[in-house]
Amino acid sequence: MTFPVGLALAEAVPRLPRGRGWWYEPKFDGHRMLMHRTEETLICQSRSGRTVTSTWMDLALAGQAVLRPGTVLDGEAVVWVDGRLDFSAVQARGASSARRARELAAEHPANYIAWDCLMADGIDLRARPYLERRAALLEVLDGVPPPIQPTPATDDIEVALAWYEHLPAQGIEGVVAKHSTGTYRAGRIWKKIRHAETVDAQVVGYVGPAGRPKQVAVLLPDGRRVLSQTLTAPLAAEVARAIAAAGPGRRARTDGGESYTTTTGLTVEVAAGTTRHAVVTVTRTR
Known part of the structure; x- marks a missing residue:
């Protein structure tokens, strides 16, 4: 296995896939992290591929103590505060120096929610199906106490929907779906749904032809400028009329760097992700 490891990701979908072979896991709101137990130590890798062991030294020490050499786990570093996942606490840890990270860990220790086993006893499992990797994960973590623990998983869609409905109060931001036969590879190979709420947003621009815009750039109530998902044909027609009334625009960019043409004079109702991720439909x- 070559490090840093390219991580599997999930694409947002409007509803969970159903049918034979689908498994579901709660989506925890934290920092994506790989744990690599070597012969001598344990290394923590971020989603971007950076080594972040010093930031999560409490988890690294815990993993070094209980994981067998030749183990690689994929999961999420999370912080619980007053019985709820606190992403601001995770952000503070992620942005801190090694010394400050130790202070924050003393105040609010981290947990590691593992959902995949990419290597066990030095054997690369990424080409194995999800259910085999899941069995390996449970075997590797059998008897391992917190702060390292496996994520719950179910093949019952009703249980998954109950998680989605009842766990937001604890900070669970959605549900991820994985197929039982799926291998592990870099890219968006899983499906996810996240909790959303309807809010009004100001349209500040559009992508595509003025007469048939594909997306709009919106200013969300929290100040983020983001692109929407693809517009339906009726919505595109309404937006086009507003663009024509507003006149020519100029080029601008969203907070994420995507280019769009500016416009004014239109407010839309959007379903926007309630977490830090902006998925706007x-x-x-209005």
Whole structure:
């Protein structure tokens, strides 16, 4: 296995896939992290491939004590505060120096929620199906106490929907779906749904032809400028009329760096992710 490891990701979908072979896991709100137990130590890798062991030294020490050499786990570093996942505490840890990270760990220790086993006893499992990797994960973590623990998983869609409905109060931001036969590879190979709420947003621009825009750039209530998902044909027609009334625009960029043409004079209702991730779907114009 070559390090840093390319991580599997999930694409947002409007509803969970159903049918034979689908498994579901709660989506925890934290920092994506790989744990690599070598012969001598344990290394923590971030989603971007950086080594972040010093930031999560409490988890690294815990993993070094209980994981067998030749183990690689994929999961999420999370912080519980007053019985709820606290992403601000995770962000503070992620942005801190090694010394400050130790202070924060003393105040609010981290947990590691593992959902995949990429290597066990030095054997690369990424080409194995999800259910085999899941069995390996449970075997590796059998008897291992917190702060390292496996994520729950179920093949019952009703249980998954109950998680989605009842666990937001604890900071669970959604549900991830994985197929039982799926291998592990870099890229968006899983499906996920996240909790959303409807809010009004100002349209600040569009992508595509003025007469048939594909997406709109919106200013969300929290100040983020983001692109929407692809517009439906009726919505695109309504937006096009507003663009024509506003006149020519200029080029600008969203907070994420995507280019768009500016416009004014239109407010839309959007379903926007309630977490830090902005997945915006326009539901109607105002």
